[in-house]
Structures are given as structure tokens and as C-alpha cells.
Amino acid sequence: xxxxxxxxxxxTLSEEAFLTINCTYTAxxxxxxxxxxxxxxxxxxxxxxxxxxxxxxxxxxxxxxYRKETTSxxxxxxxxxxxxxxVYFCALSDYNNDMRFGAGTRLTVKP
Amino acid sequence: SAVISQKPSRDICQxxxxxxxxxxxxxxxxxxxxxxxxxxxxxxLIATANQGSEATYESGFVIDKFPISxxxxxxxxxxxxxMSPEDSSIYLCSVQDLYEQYFGPGTRLTVT
Numbered sequence: 001x002x003x004x005x006x007x008x009x010x011x012t013l014s015e016e017a018f019l020t021i022n023c024t025y026t027a028x029x030x031x032x033x034x035x036x037x038x039x040x041x042x043x044x045x046x047x048x049x050x051x052x053x054x055x056x057x058x059x060x061x062x063x064x065x066y067r068k069e070t071t072s073x074x075x076x077x078x079x080x081x082x083x084x085x086x087v088y089f090c091a092l093s094d095y096n097n098d099m100r101f102g103a104g105t106r107l108t109v110k111p
Numbered sequence: 112s113a114v115i116s117q118k119p120s121r122d123i124c125q126x127x128x129x130x131x132x133x134x135x136x137x138x139x140x141x142x143x144x145x146x147x148x149x150x151x152x153x154x155x156l157i158a159t160a161n162q163g164s165e166a167t168y169e170s171g172f173v174i175d176k177f178p179i180s181x182x183x184x185x186x187x188x189x190x191x192x193x194m195s196p197e198d199s200s201i202y203l204c205s206v207q208d209l210y211e212q213y214f215g216p217g218t219r220l221t222v223t
Contacts, residue, residue, distance in 0.1 A: 036214075043203060043216040044154075089153065099144075099205075099212055101154045 002027045006090045006102030013080055013109050021075040021105045023064075023090035031092040033057075033066055033073040038087045038104075047075075047088070080109045113138050113206050115215035123221045124194055131190045132218045134204030139184035142207035145177070148217070149200045157202075160187050194222045 007022040025031065035047040035057070048057030053068035062077045073090060090102040114137040124130050134143065145157040157177055160166045166179040180188045191198050199222045204215040 034211075044214040046211060046213070049211065093212070099156070103153045 002031065002092060002094050002098070002100050004090050004092055004100050004102040007105055008103070009087075009105040009107070011105060011107045013107070015082055015109055015111050016079045017109075019075070019077040019080045019084075019107065021088055021090075021107070023073045023075065023102060025071050025073065025090075025092050027071075027092060027094060029095050030068075031094045033064070034091040034093065034099075035062070035064055035073070035075050036089040036091060036101075038089065040086070044089065080107070082109045082111050085109045113140060113208055113213040115204055115206060115213055117202075117204055117215040117218050119218060120216065121219040121221075123223060126195050126222055128194055129190055129192045130194065130220060131188050132202055132204075134187045134189070134215055136185045136206050140206040140208065141184070143181060143187045144205040144207070144212070145179065145187075145189045146203040146205060146214075147200045148203060154203065157189070191220065194220075196222045198222050 003026045005024050032051045034049045036044040037047045038044050048059040050057040050066035053066050056065045064073050064075045085108050087104045087106045089104045093099050116135045118133045143160045146154040147157055148154050156169050157172045158166045158168045160179045160181040162181045162184050176192050178190045201217040201219050203217045205212050
């Protein structure tokens, strides 16, 4: 079945460092891809999404490009802030609207 | 978008008891989902609850343990029955809107 494999954490960066969190997927069709963020003590929030190949999702300085040829949707940010410390989940949604989540990557940004 | 609220936000319960979690949405939605997030883990889908039909449970989850109600298009409840410490998790309600899912803030359950 469909699945998402996400870079294992935790990831610790200094403020203003470049961030990449890798995400690859396996799907039989053409899923929509998502990044969700979970701040400490809160529920999941949609960070960005892409619904077809070569789409780029972006929000709050984060970007991810839907790469069908490499089945990837890596999350990037050029300069992280302490406030970006959270757990990030890659996810896909197939034609049945079933959502599959990656294991989550905990990011800690130090000042 | 959809705004989701859950009650309670957290609870500490004794083993063997049951807890009912409420999920309220600010708009009418067809598909509602209940997830479990165990400590340090990703989300696991418990069941899909559509109004007017029985909930559909994922492998490893059964109705006797996690009964679900869906009385209308804006409300659902999940009951965690006969709780044990292994049920200590965050329980999240989610709704589907076109191709996007929105999540509630979660209910943090601790079973002692």
C-alpha cells in the first residue's frame, strides 16, 4: 500500500542554518503530498502541500517540490528560527482520501 | 478551511474506566477521522466516521474498544473503553475538505 518514509530525527540546528528534511513516498497512483507541523503541546497544522508533479508548496519560508521522478517531497528552509522548533510530518493522500503519515522529524533550533 | 475543537483537552484516568472524547467542527463535513498518536510516534488512523453509517475501523482497532458516534455532520465522539496504560496517547479528530485534512488540537490521555 501507499507509504511515506521520512528522514529520522532528531535534527538540531543553529539559528539561521539551512534545513532539509527528506521525504520519499510509495504510491500506486498520483497522490497529493503534504507537510504538517506540530508545535509543542499543539495539534497538527498544515504547513504546505502539492497536488501534482512539479508543484512547489511554500509557506512561512518553507518549500517542498513534488518530484515524481524521484518520488520525493523534501522540506527545505533557507534560514531557520528558534520558533521553527517542532515536529514535522510528511504525508500523502491518495484517490481514496486516505492519509498516510511519515514517522515525524523533531527539529530543534538553538539560538 | 475548518475549525475543530475537542473536549477534553487532556485527562488522567484510572485503568479500567472509559473516556469519551468529543469533536466539534464549525462546518458540515462528510468525512471525519480519529487518529491516535502514541508518545514520540506518528499518527495512526483508528477509524473513519461518516454520518449515517457505521464507523470503519483500521486493522488493530475494534468497535468494542473504541466505539464512535457520528450523530450529525458537525459532531463526533470517540470512547476509549476499559482503559489500560497502553492507551495513553494523544487522540486527534480530523475532517476532510476536498483534498485537505484539518486536525483538532488533540486530547492528551494519561492512564494510570
